[in-house]
Amino acid sequence: MQEVMKKRAKELLASGEVTRVIGWKKNEFDYDITPAVFETAEAIDRDFVYDDFCGPNLSKFTFQHQKNDTKTLVFLKPCDTYSMTQMVTEHRVNRDALYIIGIPCFGKIDIEKIKADGMTGILSVTSEGADVKVHTLYGDKTYVKIDVMAERCLACKSKYHTIYDELIGEEGEVMETDRFDQVKELEAMTPDQRFEFWRGELSRCIRCNACRNACPACTCESCVFDNPESGIAQKAAADSFEENMFHIIRAFHVAGRCTDCGECSRVCPQHIPLHLLNRKFISDINGYYGEYQAGEEVGQRAPLVNFTKEDVEPDVVAKGGK
Amino acid sequence: MYRIPREKLDQLFALTAEKETLYIPTDATSGIAQFKKWNEGMKMSEKLKTSRSAKDFFFPQTEALVNFKISGKKIDIIDPREECEDFVIFGVRACDAKSFEILDSVFLVDPVDTYYKNRREHGTIVTLACSRPSESCFCTTFDIDPTEPAGDVSAWMTDDSVYFKANTEKGEKYIALVSSLLEETDGADVDAQKVATKEILGKLPFANLKKDAFGGGKTEQYFGSPKWAELSEACLGCGTCTFVCPTCQCYDIRDFDTGHGINRFRCWDSCMYSDFTKMAHGNPRLSQKERFRQRFMHKLVYYPENHDEVFACVGCGRCVEKCPISMNIVKVMKTLGEEEAK
């Protein structure tokens, strides 16, 4: 797959159709992937990679290139195309400046799961078929891929690409998923338990803003939390409860726009399951307004910005969703 | 040197906690370790490092600086500082222990930061030697010996025992506090562990990373390097590297209106943030490239220039592990260092 992608990228560069390619490159370790811009065939030959560690969603990385007068090629995995579609719908990205190639994804490996299992001194990780072989200074271990896959991939919602100029590989399908199971577990808790759960999780937040900055739905040029004029600008709040509100407010702001790409949880250095906040909103929107998936097609009307006579009355909230 | 059997470690924690507040690294629910106040039944984490560094103990994420009461045109200033209680941090690694010296050289030089000094004076640091360094570690690049960690007390943990050695007066005091559980011993096991660990250190991926290309006086050489654009290209502008870094000490000062008065507090800030140097009339660092460059120039050039060639990096590898786009000081050193070698 990687070789096919490299070949196609070089062709498009050579033909002048695009002048730069947004892809991934390997960093210091096998699992260490950086989004990168390639402008020459040599750079692609040297550094371009696509493997089971290429987790970063590249859709937001197109931002800084959309004002160029030449096209940018970007490779998008199925779930990344939902983010792109949503951004195009919201006019946050200039579709005409991009050449999108949809690529298949067979689930990404979460190195944190391997580390959490006690593996350290990792010298190499290779993923072949269902096996993930980890070679470390302290011994080797082989995992079954499904055991070390990212949570968002285990709950994969779709192998289908919602936006592209061309596809590499076969088009996939929207998947049946159990992604709301954890939401149901949270809903089954008493309000006090749930409050404690979130207070505990969010207490680890260091307010690094990685979730916000990585989020393809967070596309404001100046975030309210950074803007002194907003009156609520903060780096860390004076008390810990205020602090938690950052995540709640962010979840509200992306409600109905979040495609559940899972970047927020992937980038969190403190392993806070932030995607659960967004999934709760998605699940509620589905329940109140009918099934809706953000980023499914360009121009779709999101339930929260649309009115139909069937919409639930606002008092549904006071009634606890009943 | 003193020894305690490993199974008695819990007793040692209990004895310590009777006298002073004790913090140990413990596993959080989500596969990361963090320092927590010890209480009965808490298990020490087996992980090499905590997700956040130990700088929090002396330079917390937020702390109260001063409070104001305002009535009409009058302002009353309330000093919230209180003498801190004595506390013990157990299990600090050599890299974090070194980071305290770097923080000291900022906060304890004239004019002394009393908030920091207060905590520093009341904290006893028990360090723990590393025996299973990870692939992201490169403390040896900065001349740190993880088998001989600094701190008030150094400790080594083997399969069956924990060994202690006091390095300072505070350390002696701590050893005295728990002496009823300790027995004197020679350090044969410790020496064996050191030899074994050093062998592993030589095999680490970054074992040959050198700092020689950097240091004071190199501003002109690196500031204008075209490599910064490429290195910073994917930077999200988040503060992850800064906040997990044990030596990053930049802070912001902010006011919070409680409704009953104004609490002025300081909180961690990051040079990676877009508003870090933003003024009413402009910003000298307009793009992420300049902010990114500042962070690494500070660690590798500016800080050594002002502090006798000590670098503001201890090679703990947290940025290597945590950066959402996997860009880090190792990559910067390699990329710029290559340029130097040409």
Next chain:
Amino acid sequence: MNMNLETLIPIVGVVTEVKQDTPDIKNFRVVGRDGKKPIQHMPGQCAMVSIPGVGEAMFSITSSPTNEDYIEFEIKKCGCLTNWLHMIEAGQEITVRGPYGNAFPVDDAFAGHDLLIIAGGVGLAPVRSVINYCRHHRDRYGKIDIVYGSRSKEDLAFYDEIINEWMSPDEKDVHVHLTIDREQENWDGHVGFVPNYVKELGFDTDKIAILCGPPIMIKFTLAGLKEIGFSEQQIYTTLELKMKCGVGKCGRCNVGSKYVCKDGPVFRMDELSELPDEY
């Protein structure tokens, strides 16, 4: 522990007088609660001024140290805090802490020399302290030339003081050269930008030049001064960057390895030239 060192804790200052100096600049006189001068400083040094709940920022102390009664700030309305400051009235309490940073070397490098002081807009504020200090100790310095420009006559800060004191016939060898950017009624003085005016005036180079103003003015004036033969060792300026702590610890006001709050704000041009261009 020594709790007396109050690095970040300010003291209360009472604003005793607020004067609208230009349409967007006000002058604030500040004393301590005891009615005395709250901070002892040297020309060029700064202080952190705050309205709790609004913000805190660094301002240069525009009054001369020789003023024994109060300190003054000359503040242009350009952001959140300055907007608030412009709304306050006499009697209002604020907080101040300082002094911070180095000062112009008025007693060392400047002593015995002719001085050429060049300022633009609100940039007169820090050098006004120098001017009044030197006027007070008049016999320690040679000839004093002041070139000051602003957008319009109304935008000239300290206009009354310039006309009535600095340009008074009683002043010994103090020469003020005013200029405004565009022609206007009731102005028969020079019209044009400061850098050009400096070149037109064509000073001899056996003196020390002190520059303060917007970056663009500094840039062109500096080039002009070099053109007429000044060396960088003869030129001083003062910088402004975002500051929070004032004591070289919060980490944001650095230019290369120097912190503007601690190693500056006053820099000799040759020192500044060695630093990266990031200010």
